[in-house]
Amino acid sequence: MSPKEVSAGIFEITNRGGKQLATKNLVPGTSVYGEKLVGIEDCEYRIWNPKRSKLAAMVIKKFNVPIAQDSKVLYLGAASGTTVSHVSDIVPDGIVYAVEFSPRTMRDLIGLCDVRPNIVPILADANRPQLYAHIVEEVDVIFQDVAQPNQSEIAVLNAKRFLKRDGNLLLSIKARSIDTVANPKKVFKEEVRKLEHGFDVGFKVLDSRELAPFHEDHLGILARVRN
Amino acid sequence: MRIITWFGTLTPGENGSVAEWELFPKDTDALARMLVQPKEPGMDMPPAGFELRAAAIECGFVTSNDEYNELLRDVSIRAAKYRISSGTPDMGMIQAVEALDDISETANTLSERLAEWYGLYFPEVGLSSETLARFVAKYGSRSGISPDDDLYGKAASSMGAELTGLDEELVKGFAGNICTMYDTRSRIEEYIVTSMESSAPNLTNIAGALIGARLVSMAGGLERLARFPSSTVQVIGANRALFKHLRGRAPSPKHGIIFNHPHIRNALWWQRGKIARALAAKISLAVRMDVYSGELNESLKTGLDKKIESIRAANPKPPKRDNKGGRGKGSHKNKYKKNEKTGGRK
């Protein structure tokens, strides 16, 4: 059965095991982190597990993913590149600026960049966008998954500098990095409020859904800068 | 305004164009080295909304979007590789931890001197260490104390001698120096916290930045720490006793650095040993994760919290004391009583 494109560059493959998410492998023949490769009609797909990626979970949760084939994406909290590799598949004609501040993790990410033509690795602290403003251009999408107590502030700082006026912010909020004991629902509400009214640049939250059961106590958010 | 970009320095002109530019040599290695270097003073970073890519094409640095992407990617990869290999961050951290200890010790010695010295002039002041230094540096003699200060009344009725002239200048300057030392100490602490969070996120999450940094420092680096069994981690920092133990000549000393961890310090005495073992085991795991993946894994912390909960639940009462071991523990009795109130909390 042929794959169904559920969003630009993101496919749903139906096989014996049921439905699975996948992206078209930009570098056929290589698996990045042990994910399964599936060949269908001269195309190779990489299976994308929502438990291992907030973005994949957002796709399954029916978020509108505003990433196109030629999008420019600023990815904050790239880690070793599990999700970044799929974003790289989704934007064959675009570019991914991947920011990560842990040098050890960066080692793995560089390995990934070496074999993929459209990822620019940046070893930097996402709290200080002024330190990579000479490298990163204006982007269509910011995706952020940093698990830090000041997640919404980081998003705002970066959006102010790098997000196009009609660009989109995709954010994964982790309740327990903000407050380890408070009720996650309360934390989420407060973060949404902060994004909308807490800073000099306001966002309009277009969509927000919890990412359970794939990621407990995580909230996915899609937002735009309010003009 | 002169702005710096990864491909050269520019002066922006009217409506988004570039008025003037000076391009860097178009060579991957040279460009990467420019990226790694600290920025030159007097150069601004591009303002929000500046179109880097359009500028690079306008100045003729590259001729197409594809060329821009390809070159930027190669340069960034090279730069990231340089930054990772430029000395292990551990070494700077180890020095910082030692500097922190030195400066704390010195600041304490000098603070004691200040207390004695200033005590001649204001024996009732009732402050010590950093608070005293800040107080003296601010006001000098008793007559300089502001009426808004809580100590104003006490100062007016003090039995101390008058502090004037050269004496006042000296004491005040001395206090000022101590304050600078405390400032430096907090900057070093901040440095340790940030660098631990990035180089050892899991260890920091479990042990806290400062205890984690001390463990790394005493082990001689994160990778070496990763090779220690958790029984050793538990006793790191028990100094002489530790070295004897490592050479196989003495039983394991119980009190390593990790005994400063709030989980253990606030624990009830009969639970301490068990909690220390659990904490040491998680620290070992955390360090290995930091060395091999570098990604923060929250499940370690939840696992530890659960384990500690179960230790508390399983050992609600002190064991019955036998007569042999009685004395040592008995002498601690009062201290532990006091802790009982806070013992259950983190």
Ligand SMILES: C[S@@+](CC[C@H](N)C(=O)[O-])C[C@H]1O[C@@H](n2cnc3c(N)ncnc32)[C@H](O)[C@@H]1O
């Ligand atoms: C939950 S992980 C991201 C996982 C990744 N998005 C994926 O799905 O493959 C969070 C990452 O953000 C990084 N991080 C945390 N704070 C950061 C900051 N201030 N700047 C840059 N990276 C940061 C951490 O080092 C960690 O690798």
